[in-house]
Amino acid sequence: MYEFLQETVASNMTRSVRSVAPEMTVGDLYRLFAKDDFDAYPVLRDDVVVGFVTKLDALKVFACPVDHMLPRYDDRMGTTVDEIMSSDVIAVEPDTNLQRVLQLMIAHRLKSLPVIDKYHHLVGIIAREDVMRALARCTKRQAPSLVPCETVRCLRLV
Numbered sequence: 001m002y003e004f005l006q007e008t009v010a011s012n013m014t015r016s017v018r019s020v021a022p023e024m025t026v027g028d029l030y031r032l033f034a035k036d037d038f039d040a041y042p043v044l045r046d047d048v049v050v051g052f053v054t055k056l057d058a059l060k061v062f063a064c065p066v067d068h069m070l071p072r073y074d075d076r077m078g079t080t081v082d083e084i085m086s087s088d089v090i091a092v093e094p095d096t097n098l099q100r101v102l103q104l105m106i107a108h109r110l111k112s113l114p115v116i117d118k119y120h121h122l123v124g125i126i127a128r129e130d131v132m133r134a135l136a137r138c139t140k141r142q143a144p145s146l147v148p149c150e151t152v153r154c155l156r157l158v
Contacts, residue, residue, distance in 0.1 A: 003138040009101060010094035012134045013115050013124035019044045020053065022082035029058050029081060042114040042122050043085050049114050049122050051085035060084060091116045094123060102131055 020029065020041045032041070033055055043051035061076040061084060091114045092101055101113060105128060115124040 004135055005097070005099055007098040007134045007138065008094065009092055009096045009098065009115055009124070009126050012098060012130045013094070013126045014130065015124045017042065017114075017122060017125045019122060020081055021045070022050065022080065022085070024081045025077060026058055026061055026079045026081070026084065027077035029053065030077070033058065039111050042089075042125070043081055044122060047122070048120045049089060049091060049116055051082070051087045052089045052114065053081050053085040057084045057086065089114065091120075092126065093117070098126075098131055098134055101126055105131070 018032075018036060018038070018041060020032065020043055022043055022045055024032075029041075032038075040052055040054040042049050043053055061079045090104055090108055090110065092104070094115055094117070096115075104110065104113060112125050112127040114122055115126055117123050
């Protein structure tokens with residue numbers, strides 16, 4: 001477990017990240033979600049992270065109060081990403097410790113975090129799966145070796 005405390009985002013993040021533009025429509029976003037099977041995308045303007053958009057954000061355009069009529073599907077599909085994205089982005093830098101990433105994910109119920117450099121340029125993404133792989137790798141190295149069956153005396157309880 002101690003090895004995990006030394007793990008950083010840089011050695012565990014996904015470097016090849018797909019992002020979206022603020023001008024993208026919800027319709028295009030839906031198609032991208034279906035194609036990639038991702039849960040969220042960083043939103044970039046001029047190579048700078050300006051937001052984060054999730055599947056839930058894309059679904060919110062179809063939610064309406066009980067006393068309103070159902071929104072027109074085509075109208076809602078034309079909504080742009082910048083209208084639905086979260087601009088209050090929780091991001092981390094490559095040297096961030098994975099323990100800190102885990103704390104942020106739990107506290108804010110996030111599945112992934114964009115990884116940015118000091119200029120807010122996107123350099124990667126760290127997801128729950130990345131943290132879980134690192135944890136499994138680190139605990140596997142520290143697991144005690146198994147004792148061969150021949151050396152263990154079995155007791156039968158009746």
